[in-house]
Structures are given as C-alpha cells and as structure tokens.
Amino acid sequence: MDEMDTIPRDYQQTIFETCKEKDCLVVxxxxxxxxxxxLMMAIDRFKKFPLExxxxxxxxxxxxxxxxxxxKKSLPEGWADMQLFTGKTPADQRKKIWQTAEFIFSxxxxxxxxxxxxxxxxxxxxxxxxxxxxxxxxxxxxNRVAQKYKLQATNRRVxxxxxxxxxxxxxxxxxxxxxxxxxxxxxxxxxxDVKPYLQELEFExxxxxxxxxxxxxxxxxxxxYNRKVGELKHRxxxxxxxxxxMLLKTQANLMNxxxxxxxxxxxxxxxxxxxxLKISHALELLETQTLSSFIIYLKDLFKQATEKKxxxxxxxxxxxxxxxxxxxxxxxxxxxxxxxxxxxxxREQFNKDTKSKIIIFAQFRETVRTISEMLNKLPGIKxxxxxxxxxxDHGKGKTTGLKQREQKExxxxxxxxxxxxxxxTSIAEEGLDIPEVNEVIxxxxxxxxxxxxxxxxxxxxxxxxxxxILITKNTRDQAYHYTAYHxxxxxxxxxxxxxxxxxxxxxxxTLL
Numbered sequence: 106m107d108e109m110d111t112i113p114r115d116y117q118q119t120i121f122e123t124c125k126e127k128d129c130l131v132v133x134x135x136x137x138x139x140x141x142x143x144l145m146m147a148i149d150r151f152k153k154f155p156l157e158x159x160x161x162x163x164x165x166x167x168x169x170x171x172x173x174x175x176x177k178k179s180l181p182e183g184w185a186d187m188q189l190f191t192g193k194t195p196a197d198q199r200k201k202i203w204q205t206a207e208f209i210f211s212x213x214x215x216x217x218x219x220x221x222x223x224x225x226x227x228x229x230x231x232x233x234x235x236x237x238x239x240x241x242x243x244x245x246x247x248n249r250v251a252q253k254y255k256l257q258a259t260n261r262r263v264x265x266x267x268x269x270x271x272x273x274x275x276x277x278x279x280x281x282x283x284x285x286x287x288x289x290x291x292x293x294x295x296x297x298d299v300k301p302y303l304q305e306l307e308f309e310x311x312x313x314x315x316x317x318x319x320x321x322x323x324x325x326x327x328x329x330y331n332r333k334v335g336e337l338k339h340r341x342x343x344x345x346x347x348x349x350x351m352l353l354k355t356q357a358n359l360m361n362x363x364x365x366x367x368x369x370x371x372x373x374x375x376x377x378x379x380x381x382l383k384i385s386h387a388l389e390l391l392e393t394q395t396l397s398s399f400i401i402y403l404k405d406l407f408k409q410a411t412e413k414k415x416x417x418x419x420x421x422x423x424x425x426x427x428x429x430x431x432x433x434x435x436x437x438x439x440x441x442x443x444x445x446x447x448x449x450x451x452r453e454q455f456n457k458d459t460k461s462k463i464i465i466f467a468q469f470r471e472t473v474r475t476i477s478e479m480l481n482k483l484p485g486i487k488x489x490x491x492x493x494x495x496x497x498d499h500g501k502g503k504t505t506g507l508k509q510r511e512q513k514e515x516x517x518x519x520x521x522x523x524x525x526x527x528x529x530t531s532i533a534e535e536g537l538d539i540p541e542v543n544e545v546i547x548x549x550x551x552x553x554x555x556x557x558x559x560x561x562x563x564x565x566x567x568x569x570x571x572x573x574i575l576i577t578k579n580t581r582d583q584a585y586h587y588t589a590y591h592x593x594x595x596x597x598x599x600x601x602x603x604x605x606x607x608x609x610x611x612x613x614x615t616l617l
Contacts, residue, residue, distance in 0.1 A: 157231035213246035238265035392580035467548035550586035
C-alpha cells in the first residue's frame with residue numbers, strides 16, 4: 106500500500122476521530138499509513154480555521170521533503186499555499202514566506218531558531234504535526250517549538266506520530282508531557298483492525314556456531330577484561346554486573362570526580378576502565394562482526410601505542426594475552442561464519458527471484474564494507490554501502506560518508522533495480538523513503554527496541570516479506586536479541602498503561 110492511499114482504512118478513521126478532539130500520540134507500525142492521518146487532520150483543521158496555518162515537522166531534511174511531496178501529490182493544485190522551510194532558505198526570506206504560507210513543512214531546528222529570533226509567532230497555527238516524535242526527548246528544538254506552541258496558539262491541536270516512542274513508561278510519559286498529549290492511539294502489527302491490511306512477515310532467527318578458534322581468542326581477551334573489571338571493583342568504583350553500559354557510566358562518573366579533584370585511585374581507575382572498554386569493543390567485533398574488523402581494530406591499538414597515545418594502550422599491547430590473541434587472529438585462515446551464511450541466503454533469494462531487493466543492516470561501517478565486497482563477487486549482485494554523512498577512518502583508509510543528495514540518488518537506483526542490495530548502517534532505519542524489499546536481514550541483533558522496530562518496518566507492506574536475524578550462539582548477539590525483544594514488550598505495555606491512565610483520568614473528570 107502507498108502511505109498516501111486516499112481512502113482511509115477503518116483504523117485510520119477511528120484514530121482520526123480521536124485526533125480531531127484531542128492532542129494525540131499515534132503509535133503505528135512503519136508502513137501502515139501514519140501520513141494519511143496527518144493529511145486528514147491537516148484538511149480538517151484547515152477547513153475549520155481557514156485563516157490559520159498548519160505546521161508539519163520532521164527531524165531530518167530528506168524526511169520533511171518526503172512529507173512535502175506526498176502532501177502535494179494528495180491535494181489539488183492551489184488548494185493551499187504549501188512551503189518547505191529548510192536551513193537553505195535564508196531566515197529573512199522565511200519570515201516573508203511565513204506571512205502568506207498556509208502549510209509549512211520544516212525541520213524543528215528552523216522553526217525553533219526563527220521563534221528565538223522573534224521572526225514570527227505560533228499564535229495562528231491550528232495544527233502542529235510532529236513526526237518521529239520519540240525524538241522529542243533528545244531533540245531540544247522539538248521541545249522548544251512544542252513549548253512555544255503550548256503558550257502561543259489560540260486554536261491548539263497537536264498530532265504526534267511514531268512507530269516506536271521508547272521502551273519504558275517514564276520515557277513515553279516524558280514525550281507526552283513535552284507535547285501536551287491528552288490521548289494515545291496505538292496499533293501494532295497484531296492489532297485486529299490492522300492485521301488484515303498487512304502482508305505476512307516471515308520471521309526467521311538464524312543461529313550460527315561460534316568457531317572454537319574464535320573461542321580461543323575470546324578466552325585470551327576475557328582474561329585481560331576480567332582483570333581490569335576486578336581492579337575497578339577493588340578500587341570501589343564499579344558495582345554489579347560489568348556490562349558495556351555500566352562501564353560507560355563508570356567512566357563518566359570517574360571523569361566527573363577527576364574534574365572536582367585528582368586522586369590516585371580515580372586516575373588509575375580511569376585507565377583500567379578505558380582498557381576494559383577497548384577489550385569489550387574488540388570482543389563485540391570478534392563475536393558479532395567479522396574477523397577482519399577485529400584485526401583492523403587491534404592493529405589500530407598497536408598504532409596508538411607506537412604513537413604513545415596513552416600509557417594504558419602501551420601497556421595493553423605489551424600484555425602477552427593480547428599479543429597471543431593478535432597472532433592467533435592473523436594466522437587464522439577463516440572468517441566469521443555469519444558471512445558464509447549470509448552469502449547462502451542471498452544466493453537462495455536471487456535463485457528464487459532475480460529481481461529481488463534486499464536490505465542488510467549492520468552496525469559498523471567496516472562490516473558493511475566487508476559484506477558489500479563479498480556479495481559483489483556473486484553473479485548478478487549489485488550491492489552498495491548506504492552509510493551516514495560522516496567521514497570515518499577504518500584502517501583501510503577513510504570511507505567517505507554519503508551526502509543527503511547521494512543517499513537520494515542511491516535510493517533511486519535501488520528503486521529502479523540498478524542496485525539490488527543495500528548494505529546499510531543505522532541511517533536506513535528511520536523515515537527515509539526506501540522502497541519495499543523482499544527481505545530484510547539484520548547482520549546482528551541490536552539491543553534497542555526503537556531501532557529494531559524501525560528496521561523491521563522496511564518489509565512486508567505490499568508483498569510478503571521476510572526478516573532474518575543472524576545470531577552467533579553463546580555471544581553477546583544472543584543477549585542483545587533478548588534485550589530488544591523484552592524492551593519492545595515493555596514498550597507496548599507502557600503505552601497501554603499510559604492510554605489507560607488518560608482514559609481513567611477522563612472518567613474521573615466526568616464523574617466529578
């Protein structure tokens with residue numbers, strides 16, 4: 106289905122009825138037509154308040170351009186004066202456009218900056234649409250616009266849209282508070298009124314064995330890791346299970362205490378913590394990524410040591426356990442078994458259908474590069490790396506990021522079939538208008554519920570799709586998979602609780 110089908114489905118109509126009456130948070134799976142609800146609301150408010158404006162916000166430029174285009178397609182020409190605000194439009198010009206524009210599409214930063222400079226006010230805005238509203242926590246611009254809107258607007262209405270607002274009640278409540286939400290409408294792919302419209306998504310968890318040769322390398326590094334964690338516990342700065350998150354928190358606390366005053370204990374603890382984190386990252390690469398990315402990372406540590414970057418690194422590379430792990434890794438004549446499994450999945454899919462389109466998600470750029478390189482050796486495969494804008498150095502030279510223009514071009518080629526596999530980092534998870542695909546493959550599970558929901562939404566909209574997750578047995582892959590699964594369950598329960606809270610609050614008011 107196109108997001109902009111113009112005849113609303115039953116659930117869209119039901120949600121729209123709620124949104125007309127109250128400032129509402131709408132949680133809908135990716136690809137089930139959130140945009141149509143925004144369009145229906147915009148038409149409704151514009152008819153009710155023809156002299157007022159509608160603002161549609163989305164966190165990135167490609168995403169807001171997408172909304173602008175879909176509204177233009179769906180509404181008759183000249184029906185309303187629609188304008189796109191981006192950082193490219195000079196501020197004084199935005200001030201001028203604002204006076205006559207009726208529908209304004211913008212990133213939150215633009216509007217927030219203009220409001221701060223007093224270029225215009227939001228008193229005559231009858232609807233504020235906030236897309237990907239889970240960003241309202243970290244995106245201060247979103248919050249600044251929402252707060253100003255609450256204070257200035259006469260005929261206020263907020264429509265907040267997301268596929269994944271956060272995994273605990275506190276976070277979701279905060280999003281609701283920031284936007285002044287009064288009602289919640291939630292649907293999942295399992296909801297009775299949504300299910301008939303969705304194609305089946307085959308979900309397959311593919312477990313691969315962690316090779317004994319890799320286990321040997323892991324044991325050597327774990328020896329160093331445990332030693333450093335033991336030291337942190339002995340110095341009374343780390344308590345409980347030493348997860349990566351816990352280590353990062355410990356590091357932040359130590360840095361704060363060093364700012365307040367240096368103590369020998371804190372300084373030595375900072376060094377131990379930094380080493381533990383480096384080993385933790387190396388282990389993650391070894392267990393869940395590729396052997397080549399692991400070797401590149403160790404080589405980088407050797408390089409840092411020769412450049413005398415820190416005493417800790419110099420000490421680490423001299424450790425006999427570290428040296429032995431490096432020797433074993435560089436003399437091994439095999440790669441991570443996930444790569445072979447991935448190759449087989451791709452072969453199989455393209456044997457079934459030569460016109461297949463596939464997205465593979467991987468967390469690290471080095472893995473993305475390795476996967477593309479391997480797949481492009483297969484007949485009929487045209488794989489490309491779809492990565493963010495930043496420049497990254499990977500030991501094999503810098504990999505340039507893709508500018509937004511290049512991302513758009515790559516998506517166009519993917520849609521036209523000139524590219525048939527996108528190997529993507531997290532950039533393709535949210536919002537970008539990527540065409541439907543036959544298969545989405547996670548090279549590794551990620552511990553974030555929000556991100557795994559965003560990734561999954563890339564398949565099974567129009568046609569049957571399949572989702573495969575590669576998991577290395579007895580490694581942090583398994584831990585991450587269960588973390589995301591439980592967070593997602595918690596998220597839906599939390600939204601449900603909040604929905605009930607809103608409803609019971611209403612019931613109490615009617616009883617009073």
